[in-house]
Amino acid sequence: AQKVTQAQTEISVVEKEDVTLDCVYETRDTTYYLFWYKQPPSGELVFLIRRNSFDEQNEISGRYSWNFQKSTSSFNFTITASQVVDSAVYFCALSEAKRSGNTGKLIFGQGTTLQVKP
Amino acid sequence: AAGVIQSPRHLIKEKRETATLKCYPIPRHDTVYWYQQGPGQDPQFLISFYEKMQSDKGSIPDRFSAQQFSDYHSELNMSSLELGDSALYFCASSIYGLAGVDTQYFGPGTRLTVL
Numbered sequence: 001a002q003k004v005t006q007a008q009t010e011i012s013v014v015e016k017e018d019v020t021l022d023c024v025y026e027t028r029d030t031t032y033y034l035f036w037y038k039q040p041p042s043g044e045l046v047f048l049i050r051r052n053s054f055d056e057q058n059e060i061s062g063r064y065s066w067n068f069q070k071s072t073s074s075f076n077f078t079i080t081a082s083q084v085v086d087s088a089v090y091f092c093a094l095s096e097a098k099r100s101g102n103t104g105k106l107i108f109g110q111g112t113t114l115q116v117k118p
Numbered sequence: 119a120a121g122v123i124q125s126p127r128h129l130i131k132e133k134r135e136t137a138t139l140k141c142y143p144i145p146r147h148d149t150v151y152w153y154q155q156g157p158g159q160d161p162q163f164l165i166s167f168y169e170k171m172q173s174d175k176g177s178i179p180d181r182f183s184a185q186q187f188s189d190y191h192s193e194l195n196m197s198s199l200e201l202g203d204s205a206l207y208f209c210a211s212s213i214y215g216l217a218g219v220d221t222q223y224f225g226p227g228t229r230l231t232v233l
Contacts, residue, residue, distance in 0.1 A: 033219045045161070045208060045224035091160060095219045104212075104219035105151065105174055108160035 002027045004094050004109035012115045013082055021077040021112045023092030029053075031097040034068065034075045035106065040088040051075060082116045089113050120145055122211050122225035130231045131199050139194040139228045143211030149173070150192040151222055152184060155206040167192060168214060199232045206230075 003026040013019045025034065036048040049059060051068050059066050063080045079086055093106040123142040131137050143150050149168045153161035163176035167186035178184075181199075186192045196203060206227045212220035 035221070037224070042226075043206060043229070044226045045210075047221060047223055050221050097219060104222075105163040105166060105176060106153075106161070106222060107163075110160050 002094055002096060002107045004092050004107055006090075006092055006109035006112050008112045009110070010113045010115070012117065014117050015084060016081050017116075018078060018080050019082050019114065019116075021079075021090050021092075021114065023075045023077065023109060025073050025075065025092070025094045027094060027096060029096045033095045033097075033104070035093040035095070036066065036075075036077050037091045037093060037108075038088045039091065039111070045091070048077075079114075082114075084116050084118055087114060087116045122209055122223055124207075124209050124225035124228050126228060127226065128229050128231075130233065132233055133199055133201065135199050135232075137196045137199060137230060139196070139207055139209075139230070141192045141194070141209030141211075141225060143190050143192070143209075144213075144223055147211035147213045147223075148190060149212045149214055149220065150186055150190070151210040151212075152178075152192070152194050153208040153210065153224075155208060155227075157205070161208055164194070196230075201232050204230060204232045 005024045032053045034051045038046045065078045067076045089111045091111045092109040095104040095106050125140045151166040152164040155161040164178040165184050166174045170186045181197050184194045206229050208224050208227045210222035210224045212222045
């Protein structure tokens, strides 16, 4: 069965600190997809990144970076020089490859609430 | 860029009443997903549609039904509402690819409160 675990329920940092959000997943499929979404206090879910299981290349986008390691089934998210606007709930999600009867629904982790203090 | 539109944004109902939530996907997106997010919880998949046909079903109560119309918008109908149905309901849309999985883009959500 698919499962996503975000062990950190809440993290509090001071502005400009670096912070890493952990995500561990379980799946039996050899092809799968990992996502990170941000949910700010306003409530919407904002797509941040998607990573395919066959692409272990890490990615950097501005202050955001993602480390995907299949050997440890982890897809961690690091924010460098955090800012108050980064305060939100961050969800890691897993989707298996599409096949008959499955359009790739997302399985979410429990979410990590990040609070960045000024 | 156009985003997913959901209406209404807020809805207050009494127990045992009926509610209808609407979702308008991003233009040219042909797949719609519905998720339910309870307070302090992660979103849970309810149901999805591709080209107006139901394509996948999750933990959706029998009291709920949904469909996708010819213009690709979707409606989630909820009957005999219970207090436990109070939640944020998200619609997401994606465009079907030949392989793999498509990125789902979420609407702002409809916050349903059942009194």
